Amino acid sequence: MLSEQSAATVRATLPAVGAAIGEITERFYARLFDAHPDLLRDLFNRGNQAAGTQKQALAGSIAAFATYLVNNPEQRPDLMLERIAHKHASLGVLPEQYPIVHEHLFAAIAEILGDAVTPEVAAAWTEVYWLMANALIAIEKRLYEQSEQTGWREWEVVERIEETADVATFRLRPVDGGPVPGYRAGQYVSVGVGLADGARQIRQYSLTAAPGSPVRQFAVKRVAGDATTPDGEVSNHLHAHVRVGDVLQLSAPYGDLVLDDTDAPLLLASAGIGVTPMIAMLEQLSLAGHSAPVTVVHADRSPAAHALRSDHEAYTVKLPDAQAVFFYEQDAEGAGRPGLADLTDVDVPAGTRAYLCGPLPFMRAVREQLLAKGVAPADIHYEVFGPDLWLARTAA
Structure with a gap:
């Protein structure tokens, strides 16, 4: 070295x-x-x-x-x-x-x-x-x-689903009619689009179907800017302009936050659009017949803003030993618990492996609570959408 x-x-x-x-x-x-x-x-x-x-x-x-x-x-x-x-x-x-x-x-x-x-x-x-x-x-x-795919490949949108006011799911098939390469639950693809000013911008989106799906499927949240951050160029372009029949360029699947083949208890915690890799993981677990306890935690602004909520619930119900705990800042009555995510009274079995995806403050808070409950640091895995400002601080 x-x-x-x-x-x-x-x-x-x-x-x-x-x-x-x-x-x-x-x-x-x-x-x-x-x-x-x-x-x-x-x-x-x-x-x-x-x-x-x-x-x-x-x-x-x-x-x-x-x-x-x-x-x-x-x-x-x-x-x-x-x-x-x-x-x-x-x-x-x-x-x-x-x-x-x-x-x-x-x-x-x-x-x-x-x-x-x-x-x-x-x-x-x-x-x-x-x-x-x-x-x-x-x-x-x-x-x-x-990788089973070299370089960029063209995919045709075969279905678009409006999940919430700000989230749309895109389902695509290869334009060349060839096979859909495999991937692991939790991985993402890069999507390249041409913008009005001639730029070709690239963004990553988690795949929301379990491995083995005959399509590429991912959900995109429209990113609204603020005083310090501009509107999302690609997310807004996809929402405004991409419909069934349009063609996008996709990379091969990548990403190291992947669901391992394990018999251990699992906890899948997400917030906002961080739900996307968790949906693929949950579907994979349900297809595999995972029998150990699975704890599903999600935090969002409201039930209406909770993208893929029906899938979140349906895949959890299919598991033999699973519980879902949803937290909503607004309109929680009858749909979940009010306020921010809080694992204080959520049972976390010994030996749990945790997967986290969401904003950094959410993941930091959940990680601290998991550590306090005895979950080993090496068993807490996470994904960040955008530049990873956490990993560089924790790597040393």
């Missing part, structure tokens, strides 16, 4: 780099997009760039990776690397793009830190970068080789 000399240099300079990492990543993206505007137009999420969340995620992952290396010289943070590699593979990131990132990232470091970047410091952080980059390249190569 990291050489002893570089480890000492990184350890000594990590506070300075960490303190400036936000400025460094901001300068990095400015340089990168000035030199390669096509990357912002056709690869990077413009909404995340505008909100600053992608910059925070990159900064956090670099700092976390470097910290992990100096604290654990014989290991590497595989959880973080796998999560990033799956996202990169879904976007079609290629090995030749890593030198481009290196060029502009290290130019940004030199600009921000100035004379502090001695040749020794530059060499040590270059070693950190290429350890991380080469690990990601290797994992992404494996993912591409394992």
